[in-house]
Amino acid sequence: MIETKINQDASPQRLLCASRRAVLVALVVATLGAKLQGSEKNTVVFTDVTVYVGNGDVIEHGVVVVRDGRIAQVGANLATPSGATVIELAGGSLTPGLIDANAAVEPTDRMMVDRRSPRQVVADLFHGAHVGHRGGVVGCCGSRCPRQLQHASGKKCPLCGFPEVRPGMAVGVRRSPMSVENSSEVIPQTRVLDSVNLGSADFERLLEGGVTTVFVAPDAGAVISSQGAIVRTGGRRGDRIVRESGAVMATMGTEPSRGGFGNNLPIGQFVNFYNRRPTTRMGVAWVFRKALYDTARFEKGEVVYGADVPSKPAMRVLRRVLAGDVALRIQARMQHDILSSIRLAGEFGLKFTLVEATEAHRCLQELKETGTPVIYGPIYIDAPGTRRFTAEVERARLHTLRALLSAGVPTALTAHELRDEDGLARQAMYAKRFGVSLADVTRCVTQTPARLLGLADEIGLVSKGKRADLVLWNGEPFGGVSRPVVVMVGGEVVLDRRKG
Numbered sequence: 001m002i003e004t005k006i007n008q009d010a011s012p013q014r015l016l017c018a019s020r021r022a023v024l025v026a027l028v029v030a031t032l033g034a035k036l037q038g039s040e041k042n043t044v045v046f047t048d049v050t051v052y053v054g055n056g057d058v059i060e061h062g063v064v065v066v067r068d069g070r071i072a073q074v075g076a077n078l079a080t081p082s083g084a085t086v087i088e089l090a091g092g093s094l095t096p097g098l099i100d101a102n103a104a105v106e107p108t109d110r111m112m113v114d115r116r117s118p119r120q121v122v123a124d125l126f127h128g129a130h131v132g133h134r135g136g137v138v139g140c141c142g143s144r145c146p147r148q149l150q151h152a153s154g155k156k157c158p159l160c161g162f163p164e165v166r167p168g169m170a171v172g173v174r175r176s177p178m179s180v181e182n183s184s185e186v187i188p189q190t191r192v193l194d195s196v197n198l199g200s201a202d203f204e205r206l207l208e209g210g211v212t213t214v215f216v217a218p219d220a221g222a223v224i225s226s227q228g229a230i231v232r233t234g235g236r237r238g239d240r241i242v243r244e245s246g247a248v249m250a251t252m253g254t255e256p257s258r259g260g261f262g263n264n265l266p267i268g269q270f271v272n273f274y275n276r277r278p279t280t281r282m283g284v285a286w287v288f289r290k291a292l293y294d295t296a297r298f299e300k301g302e303v304v305y306g307a308d309v310p311s312k313p314a315m316r317v318l319r320r321v322l323a324g325d326v327a328l329r330i331q332a333r334m335q336h337d338i339l340s341s342i343r344l345a346g347e348f349g350l351k352f353t354l355v356e357a358t359e360a361h362r363c364l365q366e367l368k369e370t371g372t373p374v375i376y377g378p379i380y381i382d383a384p385g386t387r388r389f390t391a392e393v394e395r396a397r398l399h400t401l402r403a404l405l406s407a408g409v410p411t412a413l414t415a416h417e418l419r420d421e422d423g424l425a426r427q428a429m430y431a432k433r434f435g436v437s438l439a440d441v442t443r444c445v446t447q448t449p450a451r452l453l454g455l456a457d458e459i460g461l462v463s464k465g466k467r468a469d470l471v472l473w474n475g476e477p478f479g480g481v482s483r484p485v486v487v488m489v490g491g492e493v494v495l496d497r498r499k500g
Helices: 012-041 118-126 201-208 281-299 312-323 335-347 364-370 385-389 400-406 424-433 438-444 447-452
Strands: 043-052 058-067 070-076 085-088 093-096 098-103 211-216 224-227 229-232 241-243 248-252 328-332 353-356 374-376 411-413 470-473 484-489 492-496
Touching: 043 438, 043 470, 093 098, 098 411, 098 424, 098 447, 201 211, 201 484, 201 492, 224 281, 224 312, 248 281, 248 312, 248 335, 281 312, 281 335, 328 335, 335 364, 364 400, 374 400, 400 411, 400 438, 411 424, 411 438, 411 447, 424 438, 438 447
Parallel strands: 043 085, 043 093, 098 211, 248 328, 328 353, 353 374, 374 411
Antiparallel strands: 043 058, 058 070, 093 470, 211 229, 224 248, 229 241, 470 484, 484 492
């Protein structure tokens, strides 16, 4: 009730003005009250949790207030706003949403399953439908390459000797050999986002693992590949694309010469359209170097000639790479490929981010001296995916992440194509087991990748003003039995396992 004192001797005009003022004040107060009440409806509070901020700080008995999609308050033993939605979990802990800065995302879900009945499997075996792991058709193991699969049944295929796959298993993303354009070795004008299906079940699997933001990376099928994209794994469809085109990825290693679909080395056969260059490491370096020199000549108005001249659209993007307007990534696993990447980047005055970096422990000094950041991973004992068919994983070490951090190299951790029991949360658990502190490993999957992606102002920390991408765990983060229970993206709860 708003009371207004009015002079009894006032004129009718003054009385009318006073009445109007009273009505206006009442409307303003009512509007403010409605807004305050509405904001309470949009407020979510995580109470009595251990908050791992992401920069190494830990808040015991923490309270995090989320309002309108942003973190409004963070602290210990804070009062809970009345009318807010409260989320609590005994013994729970809270971290920023995990960020995979080099994720392989499938446009469709390619879970490795064999849906045939055992009788059909036997029938196919005796009728010649099975082909060994180097063959071309799907056999009883459910894949062209059963050695890439984990198994739970313990049974082995009687022909190839590799484990069979129990229906419903899913251990990772099976990369298609046609994930990138194969018409040229230099394709930075293409965008990986154009092949991403935001409705893919793969994003659901990432969310279930606590991953809220990913850099969708192109594969290594070209010397200079596509532009990646930054995407949120959940939330409103219209808000999920953070950056349509980002860093361009190049590759130093064997994959550009062997990874293309239908492309073969010109050995023991006639040379034709499907024989692609380069065929050696020196050829890969030559294509990379020539593309950048051709771009520089093209910008000066000079004639560009010779084999493998980049297209004009490609050179327009490479011009921006040379100018530093578009970031460059280079995937390199072996020591000499890493050193070649550093040398080639130095030749053009380029800064780049090193990806995978399997043998980074052998060139720590060079990485530190050049200030080269690293997106390391995945961590494994048996190499997954196409890596196992190269010699690039023979010197993998389980302590490499610890060595990089100890050397002061800015390093993020990635699971790349791995999911579920080998996903990013489990990668962090492996890192802990091999000598990385919980504070450092949390930083490697939150704050550091946010910085590398240029999103440090938005995400990566549990702090006031940041976007509310949060994960509530049922114990200490990245523990052997810990898992995400509640996942929030932009203030919206997109996963809630508390009732199940």
